[in-house]
Amino acid sequence: MPISLTRRTVLGAMLAPAIIRPTLGHAAEPIRLGAILSATGPGAGVGLPQRNGVLLAVKAINEKGGIAGRPIELLVEDDGSNPDAAVTKANNLIFSQKVKAIIGPTLTASTLSVGGVADPEKIAVMPFTGLGLEMEKQRRSVFHMLPTQDLNARALLEFVTKNMKTRKVAVLHDSAYGNIVMTKLKEVNATYNVDFVAAEKWEVGATDVTTQAAKIKATAPDVVLVIGNSATPFRNLRQIRMNAPLMSALGTASYEYVRAMGDAADNIIFAEFLVAEDPLPYQKDFVETFHKEYDTFPKTMEASAWDAVHAVAAGIAKAGPDATPAAISDAIRGPYAGAMAKFDFSAPDLTGLSLSSYVYSKLEKGKFTRVPFTAGQ
Amino acid sequence: MKYSGYILLAIVWLALPFVLERHAIDLLVFCGFYAVAGAGVGFLLGQGGIVNLGQAAFYGLGAYSSAYCTVQLGLPAPVGILTGVVVSLCLAFLIGRPILRLSGYFLALATLALGIICSNLFYEAEFITGGTLGIPGVPKLSVLGFALDTPTKFYFLIWPVAVLCVLSMRSLMSSRIGLAMQAMRDAPEAAMVLAIDISRLKLWMFLISSVLGSVAGSLFAHYVGFVNVDSFGVERSIFFLLVPVIGGAASPAGVLVGALFVGLVPEALSVLGDIHRVLFGLALVATVVFFPDGLIGLLKRLADTCIPARRQALKMEQSR
Numbered sequence: 001m002p003i004s005l006t007r008r009t010v011l012g013a014m015l016a017p018a019i020i021r022p023t024l025g026h027a028a029e030p031i032r033l034g035a036i037l038s039a040t041g042p043g044a045g046v047g048l049p050q051r052n053g054v055l056l057a058v059k060a061i062n063e064k065g066g067i068a069g070r071p072i073e074l075l076v077e078d079d080g081s082n083p084d085a086a087v088t089k090a091n092n093l094i095f096s097q098k099v100k101a102i103i104g105p106t107l108t109a110s111t112l113s114v115g116g117v118a119d120p121e122k123i124a125v126m127p128f129t130g131l132g133l134e135m136e137k138q139r140r141s142v143f144h145m146l147p148t149q150d151l152n153a154r155a156l157l158e159f160v161t162k163n164m165k166t167r168k169v170a171v172l173h174d175s176a177y178g179n180i181v182m183t184k185l186k187e188v189n190a191t192y193n194v195d196f197v198a199a200e201k202w203e204v205g206a207t208d209v210t211t212q213a214a215k216i217k218a219t220a221p222d223v224v225l226v227i228g229n230s231a232t233p234f235r236n237l238r239q240i241r242m243n244a245p246l247m248s249a250l251g252t253a254s255y256e257y258v259r260a261m262g263d264a265a266d267n268i269i270f271a272e273f274l275v276a277e278d279p280l281p282y283q284k285d286f287v288e289t290f291h292k293e294y295d296t297f298p299k300t301m302e303a304s305a306w307d308a309v310h311a312v313a314a315g316i317a318k319a320g321p322d323a324t325p326a327a328i329s330d331a332i333r334g335p336y337a338g339a340m341a342k343f344d345f346s347a348p349d350l351t352g353l354s355l356s357s358y359v360y361s362k363l364e365k366g367k368f369t370r371v372p373f374t375a376g377q
Numbered sequence: 378m379k380y381s382g383y384i385l386l387a388i389v390w391l392a393l394p395f396v397l398e399r400h401a402i403d404l405l406v407f408c409g410f411y412a413v414a415g416a417g418v419g420f421l422l423g424q425g426g427i428v429n430l431g432q433a434a435f436y437g438l439g440a441y442s443s444a445y446c447t448v449q450l451g452l453p454a455p456v457g458i459l460t461g462v463v464v465s466l467c468l469a470f471l472i473g474r475p476i477l478r479l480s481g482y483f484l485a486l487a488t489l490a491l492g493i494i495c496s497n498l499f500y501e502a503e504f505i506t507g508g509t510l511g512i513p514g515v516p517k518l519s520v521l522g523f524a525l526d527t528p529t530k531f532y533f534l535i536w537p538v539a540v541l542c543v544l545s546m547r548s549l550m551s552s553r554i555g556l557a558m559q560a561m562r563d564a565p566e567a568a569m570v571l572a573i574d575i576s577r578l579k580l581w582m583f584l585i586s587s588v589l590g591s592v593a594g595s596l597f598a599h600y601v602g603f604v605n606v607d608s609f610g611v612e613r614s615i616f617f618l619l620v621p622v623i624g625g626a627a628s629p630a631g632v633l634v635g636a637l638f639v640g641l642v643p644e645a646l647s648v649l650g651d652i653h654r655v656l657f658g659l660a661l662v663a664t665v666v667f668f669p670d671g672l673i674g675l676l677k678r679l680a681d682t683c684i685p686a687r688r689q690a691l692k693m694e695q696s697r
Binding site: 039040077078080081082083084087088091092095096107108109112113115116132133135175176177179180203 | 398399400401403404407497500508509510511513514528597601602603605606607608644647651653654
């Protein structure tokens with residue numbers, strides 16, 4: 001069930017506290033963790049669901065007795081979707097608040113800037129982004145919770161060529177995240193041999209992309225890949241009666257975006273990681289816990305946030321609650337079976353996700369339905 | 378006794394890094410960047426009556442020049458800073474000549490367009506700017522072999538730079554050129570009658586403003602170590618305009634106060650949760666409504682009321 005924006009939920013979100021302290025009953029000294037999320041600005045569309053996942057994970061861990069008997073105290077910071085602000089927040093969390101690890105940031109640019117501060121201190125960072133630049137591989141304390149853009153590109157083309165069995169593809173992407181995926185689509189296309197009949201771009205924040213949609217329609221593609229964090233292109237494509245199937249990358253697979261798509265939210269295929277209406281066996285517990293807490297279904301962002309906190313908690317439990325940040329980072333660096341997918345933080349891309357980690361869903365009357373297809377086979 | 382206030386301020390400034398936490402010093406360093414870039418905007422606004430909504434373009438040019446020269450070309454940091462200044466001057470000269478013929482809202486819109494165009498160019502010129510991913514790994518500044526690799530060390534660089542900018546502005550304002558600027562701002566027709574070349578004067582002011590924006594951007598790049606297009610959008614230009622508006626555009630020192638306000642208040646309010654942006658907006662509106670001379674005007678009024686010597690001087694002035 002999608003979240004309804006009532007006055008209460010809006011006010012509740014606005015007044016969300018910045019520090020989540022353990023409830024009474026925990027006498028032991030808390031273990032302090034930090035979170036840098038984009039609760040405001042362009043990244044809020046994914047940052048707010050991530051915050052829900054993080055808060056729920058901390059609550060669940062504390063209710064089960066914390067880590068080695070010590071509760072988690074979480075300090076949540078909003079970077080306003082700005083990498084400069086993310087740096088000042090990281091400086092606060094690392095040097096003033098002495099946190100053991102940082103959950104987030106939400107966006108790639110913030111991840112790159114926070115990594116520059118945290119990695120020399122060997123503080124584990126769990127960003128909700130994929131590996132962006134080659135030099136990030138040298139940052140051994142920055143573990144990524146989402147796939148690389150290279151893998152996102154492959155996941156799209158796997159479905160197009162092997163499930164839809166078509167090669168006439170058009171791409172409509174934004175100037176930020178979509179631009180990177182577009183570059184990767186071209187790079188990996190040697191393997192898939194797809195014919196990109198059109199590639200149109202919209203600027204981040206654009207409120208109308210009808211012109212680009214019309215150009216796409218004129219090429220009569222068999223499928224349109226829509227890559228970005230906006231519901232607008234989906235609406236515009238349907239408004240001009242573009243009847244070919246639309247396929248989207250991870251960014252828009254959320255109930256908030258689906259609601260914003262309105263009547264256009266039908267027959268759209270997503271390459272993602274969690275279909276809560278039909279979860280995989282290892283995802284069921286998380287989906288039930290989330291649904292019980294928020295009365296709504298989670299998606300990939302909430303699941304990755306839940307996993308980030310649990311992966312850090314597992315690392316702290318392994319290294320010991322009083323371990324140094326470097327020891328905690330070392331303990332995290334390894335396989336971790338999460339609710340979103342199975343990670344391997346010791347992999348070269350610091351994520352360990354593979355094509356088979358993806359699940360595919362299709363929107364039917366505003367609901368996600370799992371498509372029986374496994375990529376990478 | 379005349380300089381006792383300044384001496385006290387200097388002592389407080391020197392003592393702050395030994396009293397405050399690293400996070401607070403980090404914020405003060407950012408305030409320093411805002412003060413330098415905002416000084417350029419304040420100079421145009423206060424002395425020329427020009428609303429500059431494109432300062433982030435020069436801030437970005439400075440930052441990308443430094444990042445590109447040091448990371449991609451392996452050149453020393455001063456070369457990058459100088460490149461930023463030269464590129465900014467060239468752009469300000471080329472763009473300034475046509476747009477500074479405009480005035481009022483039209484000129485403000487033209488500077489806004491400059492900011493938007495440059496922001497898009499930063500996105501598109503991926504081979505230089507790194508596009509969405511930006512340029513990481515910008516080296517820390519080093520002065521005579523002394524690396525400015527902590528907020529405290531950078532604090533002792535950026536604030537003297539900001540104060541130097543303010544003192545230069547003051548000096549310029551009290552010169553013949555400063556008087557010409559004031560004449561141009563208050564009575565452009567009369568200024569033209571007095572043979573003041575208004576378009577040339579405006580261009581010079583725009584060039585100075587662009588240099589300040591570029592230097593602030595270069596220093597920012599070396600401090601943060603990462604440059605990305607998200608730091609140079611229209612929102613950042615508006616932020617730079619807020620610095621003199623809140624601090625007080627009529628006095629060059631106003632940008633120092635304004636920079637502290639826009640840098641510290643959002644952070645102080647952030648403990649209240651996501652509502653902090655709404656509260657910051659309200660604080661801005663309240664400041665503009667209640668203190669039209671800016672916060673520096675309020676501080677001056679407070680000083681006139683509270684300091685006996687100033688109170689007496691004010692009374693004597695009023696009795697005359």
